[in-house]
Amino acid sequence: MYTKKELHDLRDFYHDQLLKDTIPFWFPRSYDREYGGFLLMRDADGSLIDDDKAVWIQGRTTWLLATLYNTVEKRPEWLEGAKLGYDFLIKHCFDADGQMFFHTTRDGRPLRKRRYFFSETFAVIAFAAYAKASGDEQVAEQARLLFSRCLAYASGELELPSKFTDTRPVRGIGVPMIMMNTAQQLRATIGDERCDDAIDNWIREIEQYFVKDDMKCVMEQVAPDGEIIDHIDGRTLNPGHAIEGAWFILHEAKVRNNDPDLTRLGCKMLDYMWARGWDEEHGGILYFRDVYHKPVQEYWQDMKFWWSQNETIIATLLAYMMTGEEKYAKWHQMIHNYAYKHFHDPVNGEWFGYLHRDGSIAQTAKGNLFKGPFHLPRQEWYGYLLLDEYLKKRLSE
Amino acid sequence: MYTKKELHDLRDFYHDQLLKDTIPFWFPRSYDREYGGFLLMRDADGSLIDDDKAVWIQGRTTWLLATLYNTVEKRPEWLEGAKLGYDFLIKHCFDADGQMFFHTTRDGRPLRKRRYFFSETFAVIAFAAYAKASGDEQVAEQARLLFSRCLAYASGELELPSKFTDTRPVRGIGVPMIMMNTAQQLRATIGDERCDDAIDNWIREIEQYFVKDDMKCVMEQVAPDGEIIDHIDGRTLNPGHAIEGAWFILHEAKVRNNDPDLTRLGCKMLDYMWARGWDEEHGGILYFRDVYHKPVQEYWQDMKFWWSQNETIIATLLAYMMTGEEKYAKWHQMIHNYAYKHFHDPVNGEWFGYLHRDGSIAQTAKGNLFKGPFHLPRQEWYGYLLLDEYLKKRLSE
Numbered sequence: 001m002y003t004k005k006e007l008h009d010l011r012d013f014y015h016d017q018l019l020k021d022t023i024p025f026w027f028p029r030s031y032d033r034e035y036g037g038f039l040l041m042r043d044a045d046g047s048l049i050d051d052d053k054a055v056w057i058q059g060r061t062t063w064l065l066a067t068l069y070n071t072v073e074k075r076p077e078w079l080e081g082a083k084l085g086y087d088f089l090i091k092h093c094f095d096a097d098g099q100m101f102f103h104t105t106r107d108g109r110p111l112r113k114r115r116y117f118f119s120e121t122f123a124v125i126a127f128a129a130y131a132k133a134s135g136d137e138q139v140a141e142q143a144r145l146l147f148s149r150c151l152a153y154a155s156g157e158l159e160l161p162s163k164f165t166d167t168r169p170v171r172g173i174g175v176p177m178i179m180m181n182t183a184q185q186l187r188a189t190i191g192d193e194r195c196d197d198a199i200d201n202w203i204r205e206i207e208q209y210f211v212k213d214d215m216k217c218v219m220e221q222v223a224p225d226g227e228i229i230d231h232i233d234g235r236t237l238n239p240g241h242a243i244e245g246a247w248f249i250l251h252e253a254k255v256r257n258n259d260p261d262l263t264r265l266g267c268k269m270l271d272y273m274w275a276r277g278w279d280e281e282h283g284g285i286l287y288f289r290d291v292y293h294k295p296v297q298e299y300w301q302d303m304k305f306w307w308s309q310n311e312t313i314i315a316t317l318l319a320y321m322m323t324g325e326e327k328y329a330k331w332h333q334m335i336h337n338y339a340y341k342h343f344h345d346p347v348n349g350e351w352f353g354y355l356h357r358d359g360s361i362a363q364t365a366k367g368n369l370f371k372g373p374f375h376l377p378r379q380e381w382y383g384y385l386l387l388d389e390y391l392k393k394r395l396s397e
Numbered sequence: 398m399y400t401k402k403e404l405h406d407l408r409d410f411y412h413d414q415l416l417k418d419t420i421p422f423w424f425p426r427s428y429d430r431e432y433g434g435f436l437l438m439r440d441a442d443g444s445l446i447d448d449d450k451a452v453w454i455q456g457r458t459t460w461l462l463a464t465l466y467n468t469v470e471k472r473p474e475w476l477e478g479a480k481l482g483y484d485f486l487i488k489h490c491f492d493a494d495g496q497m498f499f500h501t502t503r504d505g506r507p508l509r510k511r512r513y514f515f516s517e518t519f520a521v522i523a524f525a526a527y528a529k530a531s532g533d534e535q536v537a538e539q540a541r542l543l544f545s546r547c548l549a550y551a552s553g554e555l556e557l558p559s560k561f562t563d564t565r566p567v568r569g570i571g572v573p574m575i576m577m578n579t580a581q582q583l584r585a586t587i588g589d590e591r592c593d594d595a596i597d598n599w600i601r602e603i604e605q606y607f608v609k610d611d612m613k614c615v616m617e618q619v620a621p622d623g624e625i626i627d628h629i630d631g632r633t634l635n636p637g638h639a640i641e642g643a644w645f646i647l648h649e650a651k652v653r654n655n656d657p658d659l660t661r662l663g664c665k666m667l668d669y670m671w672a673r674g675w676d677e678e679h680g681g682i683l684y685f686r687d688v689y690h691k692p693v694q695e696y697w698q699d700m701k702f703w704w705s706q707n708e709t710i711i712a713t714l715l716a717y718m719m720t721g722e723e724k725y726a727k728w729h730q731m732i733h734n735y736a737y738k739h740f741h742d743p744v745n746g747e748w749f750g751y752l753h754r755d756g757s758i759a760q761t762a763k764g765n766l767f768k769g770p771f772h773l774p775r776q777e778w779y780g781y782l783l784l785d786e787y788l789k790k791r792l793s794e
């Protein structure tokens with residue numbers, strides 16, 4: 001169990017890491033005052049390795065800066081940064097057909113568009129948080145409209161070209177998960193009356209189709225009826241991702257006055273996937289596993305990625321705060337200690353992204369096409385606020 | 398330098414590995430006599446992990462079996478296998494628009510189509526080798542027609558949908574390389590008078606645009622005018638791939654009576670990319686490097702893949718046989734010893750596909766969506782025939 005003193009220290013640790021280590025690595029040097037948006041592809045020491053812009057990460061960074069402004073401190077430079085991100089997204093990241101791009105040049109010329117709508121979901125949370133920070137009702141309207149478009153993609157009403165034929169239809173956990181979190185962010189910032197029902201539906205979808213009590217696991221994809229697809233891709237588990245889904249559900253339980261059913265569901269998902277993903281030999285959460293312990297297609301399956309650890313730190317802490325169960329405090333301590341020891345760069349700040357299974361560094365970049373200021377600062381921000389709220393409540397009791 | 402005795406032993410080693418270790422791992426158990434084609438996705442012990450079919454590998458396997466029949470021994474079971482492969486390719490792997498699929502179910506229903514034409518190039522060499530083995534002139538005609546289609550894709554006359562916009566046009570080494578090898582195989586089996594000129598053009602394209610004497614490297618992609626694109630993708634080198642290109646050119650030099658210019662070009666490419674790819678610390682060829690030694694996007698960049706080693710074994714041996722330079726004998730010994738020590742599975746035969754940088758096994762599959770009976774048996778087959786021809790010539794002198 002964590003003592004009150006330990007929880008205090010942990011709150012201060014997340015607060016200080018966020019504001020004195022992670023955020024200063026990125027800002028203000030990443031603000032692109034010439035073209036808008038952010039220059040985020042950086043090596044360990046912060047030097048720029050590429051001036052291209054990854055649209056997912058432009059959106060996530062905008063969300064982060066606006067969220068810090070909304071929830072931590074009204075620092076003008078954070079609002080300025082959020083505006084830079086918003087401007088870039090709105091000016092350069094939408095194609096004429098309404099779909100967003102995935103990757104652009106520094107000055108906003110499109111390089112690549114993908115057959116997913118995750119650029120869109122990250123733009124929704126960016127617009128929503130920036131709308132709240134700026135008080136601009138027009139931006140709030142843009143967030144709600146883009147969320148409508150995401151709802152249409154998610155329901156299939158709006159179709160994207162598919163990578164696969166119709167031969168073996170697949171249902172992925174990615175869409176209900178990301179939509180749940182998008183709706184949670186929308187609700188927390190500018191509000192949208194569609195959110196509660198939609199979140200209910202996505203949680204039911206996850207529980208009904210992806211959570212397998214007989215196998216004690218959370219599938220990444222299944223057949224439309226929830227059956228396990230017994231091929232390499234269909235069997236592949238992504239423990240860090242499922243654990244992220246677990247804490248989105250625990251967060252929902254918390255918002256709904258500690259709803260016991262949602263708490264049980266979130267904890268169960270965490271339990272199953274901790275058992276699947278924790279590396280007993282070296283520590284940390286492994287990237288991919290096969291549900292039947294067969295070889296995984298992806299050769300990097302036993303690497304440790306930064307974000308799987310971030311999501312597990314949040315999930316274990318939240319499970320502990322919600323249930324008081326000692327097991328979760330222990331797990332939180334294990335993953336927190338492993339991650340800050342192996343991923344954190346004490347010389348330049350921030351975390352490395354990619355470790356070999358044994359914890360050695362595989363690649364030194366702090367930012368690239370897929371890594372930027374999101375999972376780590378979100379974890380530190382969420383942990384700080386969660387602990388701060390808890391400690392303040394205890395103080396007032 | 399290798400002594401004559403050592404060359405003899407090496408010839409016998411490749412011969413025996415091929416016919417007593419590699420081939421028996423795959424056949425006859427992988428023949429799918431029910432649906433045609435091959436069941437190749439297998440774990441270390443040969444157990445099937447997936448009954449799907451990867452079209453690239455169905456084509457490559459057909460090529461291998463027909464080629465063994467054409468060049469090593471007229472074993473009826475190899476001809477039977479090649480026919481199974483040919484039948485599956487022709488019946489199930491072409492879409493109505495003429496483009497080939499990438500991935501099908503066991504019974505040939507399409508799962509995925511990609512925006513490349515490599516399924517097509519592997520089908521050309523499969524058809525050509527099987528046409529020679531079977532003497533079926535209709536199959537030869539199919540090979541030539543499909544080669545025409547590949548020529549049209551390569552020249553841009555036939556367009557495939559692009560993953561990227563036109564913002565930053567790119568020229569990749571993959572197309573001239575694979576087309577050169579496809580033409581070499583076509584010429585060696587059923588002949589096609591277009592091949593010599595076409596090969597000349599692709600070699601000129603590689604030399605002019607991708608071989609950088611100032612940087613001492615072979616680029617994987619460049620701008621249309623050959624400039625290095627200074628972004629993460631543009632800077633990424635693939636040493637094993639460039640070394641494969643080097644031996645395609647050395648092979649062409651050999652076919653053309655030891656053409657000295659082509660020999661110099663092939664050796665230069667090998668020299669540059671050995672220096673870039675050989676792992677001084679652990680041995681073996683690394684997967685990706687950055688031309689300016691910056692971090693590579695792909696997190697598995699420092700893993701060792703089976704095929705990079707296979708291509709380097711061929712290239713170093715061929716460079717040695719062509720030039721007699723001691724350096725190449727030494728490199729050949731280094732890569733041969735490293736690879737057979739770390740990749741070969743002495744218990745079940747064949748090679749593992751994916752090692753960590755330190756040589757430990759990352760993933761136990763012998764076959765999956767990208768690995769099958771191709772690079773390893775091709776290396777053993779090529780090495781055996783090369784040495785056999787050389788030793789017979791020495792004997793007759």
